[in-house]
Amino acid sequence: AQRVTQPEKLLSVFKGAPVELKCNYSYSGSPELFWYVQYSRQRLQLLLRHISRESIKGFTADLNKGETSFHLKKPFAQEEDSAMYYCALRTYSGAGSYQLTFGKGTKLSVIP
C-alpha cells in the first residue's frame, strides 16, 4: 500500500532563512506528488505538483525517485509562509478513480 511520511510535525525558522519541508513516499507504481497548504482559517489548497516543475510563491519541489522523496524548499522564508503543509501522493485505484494519500502534515512557523 502507498504511504506518505512527513517526519517533522513542526518546523520553526527565522524570516529570511532557507526552508526545507521533508516528504518521503512509498509506492510501487509511478508516483504523482503534490504539496498542499492550509493557511490559518483558510481551506486546503494546492501549492504545487511535481509534473508542473514550477515555482509557486518561491517554493520548489523536486521528485527524487531514487530516494523516494519530494522535499519542499524555499531559499528565503517569509512570515506569510507560516501554515500547515501536506505532501500528497496520487494513485490510481481503478474505475477511473484517483485517490490522494496525504502525509500527517508539517506546521511551518516563520519567526519574524
Add this chain to the structure above:
Amino acid sequence: GAGVSQTPSNKVTEKGKYVELRCDPISGHTALYWYRQSLGQGPEFLIYFQGTGAADDSGLPNDRFFAVRPEGSVSTLKIQRTERGDSAVYLCASSRTGGSGELFFGEGSRLTVL
C-alpha cells in the same frame, strides 16, 4: 458559487445519533470527493463520485457511513449510529473532471460526537 461549500461548519451530536453533512461543489465540476481528517492527521480518502455514481467507496470505514449524489451536484455524507471515534473534520473536494484534475477543497464540517 465561488468555491466548494460545506454545511454545517460545525456539528455536535451525541453518540448513537444520525448526522448528515452536505457538500455543494463548484458548478460544473463532475467529480466530487469526501475526505476525513482526524486530529493530528492528514486527510484520508472516503469516497469518490463521478457524476451521480459512487465510482470508488473503498475508503468508507464501515457500513455506518454512506454518501449520495442524486443529481450529480450536491452530495450528502450520512453517518448512522455515530461513535466518538467519528469525531473529525469532514472535507469535501470537487474537480472539473476526475482523474488528473485539480481538487478544490471546501472548508470542512467539524463533527464532534459526545
